[in-house]
Amino acid sequence: MSEFDSALKIFAQESEQLLQDMESALLTLESDPNDSETINSLFRAMHTIKGSAGLFGFNPIIAFTHEAESVLDKVRNGERHIDAGLISVLLDSKDHTTKLVDHCLNCPDAPLPDDLAATSSLLIERLTGKSQAHTLQSSDSLSPLHSEGGGDISLDDSWLISLDFKTDALRNGMDPLSFLRYLKTLGEIKDVLTFFPDMPKDAEMDPESCYLHFKIVFNSDASKQTIEAVFEFAADDCDIKILPPNSKIDTYLQLLDAMDENHVSLLGDMLVQIGALTPNDVNHALTNQAHARQTDIEPVKPIGEILVEQQVVQQPVVEQALKKQEQTKQKIATESNYIRVDAGKLGHLINLVGELVISSAAMNLIVDRHGLSDAGDVAASMNSLVNAIRDTALELRMVQIGETFSRFRRVVRDVSNELGKEIELKIYGGETELDKTVVEKINDPLTHLIRNSLDHGIESPEQRLAAGKPAQGSVQLNAYHESGHIVIQIADDGAGLNSEKIVAKAIANGLIKPDHGLTQQEIYNLIFAAGLSTKEQATNLSGRGVGMDVVKKNIEALRGSVSIDSTPGEGTTISIQLPLTLAIIDGFMVGTNETRYIIPLNMVAECIEMDSRECEINEVEHYINLRGHALPYLRLGDYFHSPKTENAKKRESVVVVKFGQDKAGFVVDALHGEHQTVIKPLGKIFEKLKYITGATVLGDGNVALILDVQGLIETAINKRKKNAALPA
Amino acid sequence: MSIEIKQLKNAAAHLAINGEMTIYTALDQKTTFSECLENNKELQIDLSGVSEIDSAGLQLLLFVKREANERHIKLSLIHHSQPVVEVFELLNLGNHFGDPIVLSANWKKT
The missing domain is CATH 2.30.30.40 (SH3 Domains)
Structure with a gap:
């Protein structure tokens, strides 16, 4: 928990600093009440303290600073005039916030002493000009749950379990009561609400259908997983929601803080790991999300929001998990396990390794020539070491192609918007590695080929629908290793190449004679010749017939090759073969x-x-x-x-x-x-x-x-x- | 399973349930209850003979209570047998059985 402690320390320092700034800002305002920058800084101070306090769940601070913040917001927007009276209240508020922070830091679990609570109400009254009827305690329990019974249930130490049985539950042999009996063995059922809002009237009511819903307030030390297991058999016939007690939130937050920062995990996985969710909860939410994506009625919600909506986890836990995820990402991005090395140094190392390989070959030759059998063993083991060094040194320059690939997402998005086409980019084999110098040099040719696919390959949605294809076209980027080479494929599911047009154009350009006798494959490869474009009208993207020859030249300069294959009406695939390394x-x-x-x-x-x-x-x-x-x-x-x-x-x-x-x-x-x-x-x-x-x-x-x-x-x-x- | 119906006086009936109140008997029992609800202004249900009650049985009682309330029929459950008490306790329905919205004893206190 040391990280939690150090975070607290930061919070303390930060608040102290902010409150000090606030004081001097207030004093400045006394002489110059219209200084908008100073008013802004006041607002920011309260806002930041509120936000930070929220991270630690310091509810008294949140409640108080929230009111101060609202008042300052009004001042900032010119809705309220700042005068000597308000400044003095704000100064008192500042002092009071200091006390609240001290209290929360020193005894975070103790309730707010009466005198502090009283001061809070008094100051809020003075700040807002309204009397503060309810005490601050009400803000202590987060998002009180409205049940059909009317009113709120205090959930501070209890699990809240909602069981919504489906109509066929009884017919399927479920007995909801038996689950409750079993639940009792795990802890104490503090309260049960039974309700049946959908039970039909009179004759309509089918006594063999189940109309029962339960909300159970449950005290137990069992984990969420264990509690969920109680209802395992009912899962098909019942919507089960298990909301952890509010008192558990702190535990979850601490567990989140203590999580390993070396990997980025998915939000769901993180919450499962700390026990706030069960795998079932996450699956359920994911199914919902996928469903929403398919139906496409409204924008797809992030998974965290869905989880909160399903009432299986509290908002603060999700927020903290997201924050943690972000932190971890940043940490990995910044310090991580990588060392940045000057590419020049690496190049030098590889040159040296090259020389080493040559001299080791020379040494082997001499050992052979003189028939030094005892030296032969040493030479052999050195040889294998040299090989290992060579491979490792070359691997240093290997990078995954995925990063290069994902840059094209943007290209595809922009270009398809520009062209009014719907195109999806699918990426496969992003983990395939190849030499960094090759990656750098392949970028331009790839961009060109992809733009070509987008522009010439994929048809407009209308044409696609007319051809019986889905309106959304797809471009696939694929990379894999094959006999010491890397193969990069750009495949689209567009119209394919029109060989007649290519031939006509090639004849017109004098590239081939009318009696060419070329195979289909050779005709397709003609598009790599200079000055050939089948698109009648050049767009600003492609189609001027300049480029495919350059693409080919660039690839060949890398000791690679490019070939094209196409099926009319089904699409075009361009394959680039490249050596893994140039050294x-x-x-x-x-x-x-x-x-x-x-x-x-x-x-x-x-x-x-x-x-x-x-x-x-x-x-x-x-x-x-x-x-x-x-x-x-x-x-x-x-x-x-x-x-x-x-x-x-x-x-x-x-x-x-x-x-x-x-x-x-x-x-x-x-x-x-x-x-x-x-x-x-x-x-x-x-x-x-x-x-x-x-x-x-x-x-x-x-x-x-x-x-x-x-x-x-x-x-x-x-x-x-x-x-x-x-x-x- | 059987329900003995004793017509006490005008528009008042005494129903004694013998045997189980479960998913297996719910359909028949519901028919009987519905009939009695049609013809009476006062119902007494004697639960002393209930040997077993499950969710369906409980649901049926909840149903009868709601219907009775809506038709201003006076309904009283008497002589709860042990299985019935156990279920009422489990769900905290206990003495409060019959409130329009079923709330438990604990709930009232908080």
Whole structure:
């Protein structure tokens, strides 16, 4: 409870300060009664003290400051004139508030002494000019409950249980009396109100229906959960409301204060945890809320409000829980478990780790070369440590994509308002992680694609209804990991792409010839070409035909790829594939003619010896017969060098690589195995180099080139097509 | 279950209930009570023979009381059997049974 104590201390200090300010403000007012800023500060002082006192349930303070506040509010609005008389009453009120605060802090549980209570009434009388008929005690019990019996029930130490049995309860074998008997075993039933307002007259009354309602005032130390369990069997046939005693409020507030501040929980969960609610209460409220959302008659109320309305928990408890929730959120947001690190430092660390990986490779090489078997063990364990460090260092830069995704909620909201469309954004896989640098660079292309979906993809509500679809369109953002890549999908349930329009436009722009012979898929991908937009009229959002090509370029700059799929009338899906990181990859090293190449390991499907039984090469039609399947291939040596002149037949191997759906074989001279590859970007002059995405330094100081597998697969497939088309 | 009806004098009846007042008997008993309410200005219900009373039975008594009140029929419950007393105590209906709005003894005090 130390937090509670320290909060009290803050309250004491704060009130003291405010009251002092109030005094000096009053004194200023004596000389200058029209100073509106000073009047405001008076109002704020009373208002703040009232608010803070409310948090601690200091009812005498609340009651008194409330009156003072109302008077000051009137003064502030010019409804009441401030004069020497009022100032002196206010000065007395200030002194009195000080006493009230002292009393509440020193003996919070004791009732207000008579003299203080009397002063309160007297001052209120002087402040308001009205006589204070009822004593302050009435404000002690919060929101008195009006029962059909008329009048209020004092609930300070008792549970209030409302049982509203449904008509069929008796027929279903319930006997309400038996629940009351059982309840008696848990505590003392102080009072029962039995009423039957809906019992019909005379002949209408069905003696087998149940018209009984009970309100039970119940004293018990049992928890809410236990009490609720009494009525467990009746739950279907009875509306049960269990309101904790007011005296429990303090306990709940204290428990709330003591709650763990390291996680943000849902409001319902918090209240269940402290015992103010049972899971049933929360479920019930949630069902109501969901129901309200569906019927859509009035704005959906927050869950806390529903709970109070259902009379299962008191307002102050909910307020405090909300406050606590907010505090926890803030705390997590501010101090939390994160350390903010300069991205530059992190980049430097990752560079160093890269160097470490290279030198560890060099060391392994030397250990191997000299056959130092005892050093081999040490090297191996160091190697695994280096791997672990590499992975951890890379993970430091990994961030969840969810934050980027949720930024688009605003975009979708604004754009759909602007366009007069109803569009919902659904987000999946927000917890998928990828490199921060990638996240930053993917933001613009994503925005563009989403705007495109909103503008071109989703139809207007009328068109949608006419097409038999719900008026509300949806755009889905989805992210998931797939073979070392992250895939981000933007899917809409709109009209889909119109391939005829695309073809017409592409022909008009000279992108393709009328006898193009392209597949549907290839036609769709034409929209990534520069200068192509199918929207007849450009809006200020999109449609100028500038952008999709930029999107593609941006994504390819990240070593990623983008593809599009569409079903007319059902929607369009754009998939972006991106590498998880831009720094270090697991590579597979191969060699031809002394040159070494790195293929990203996750793209390698298998390695096969050439001319083995499983694998035959057909040089004329340019394919490899791999277990009965035709596989396009590339001879890496031939492709990157001038063809070999020496005739010495080397043993060749085939590395089968895959990218997405496509597969191809790379024919190489040597397989060097897995290699930790630190990607070094190529210099400016090599920037335009095709099919090489980067380089890496090997342990022996040589350089290996990293292959652009995707581009090479395409080349292989094209070559195969060309050769297959030739007459044999 | 049975209700013995003794017509005492003009428009006054004495009803003695024997056996249970439960959901199983409520329908029959209600018919009998309704008839008596139609034809009398004064009703005496003798509960001494009530061996068991459940919510339906209690509800029926509450119903009879309300109807009687509305028609200005004088209703008195007499000779409460133990099960009836127990239920009346449980619900604090006790002596106050018959108030237009059923309030308990404790309630009156506070």
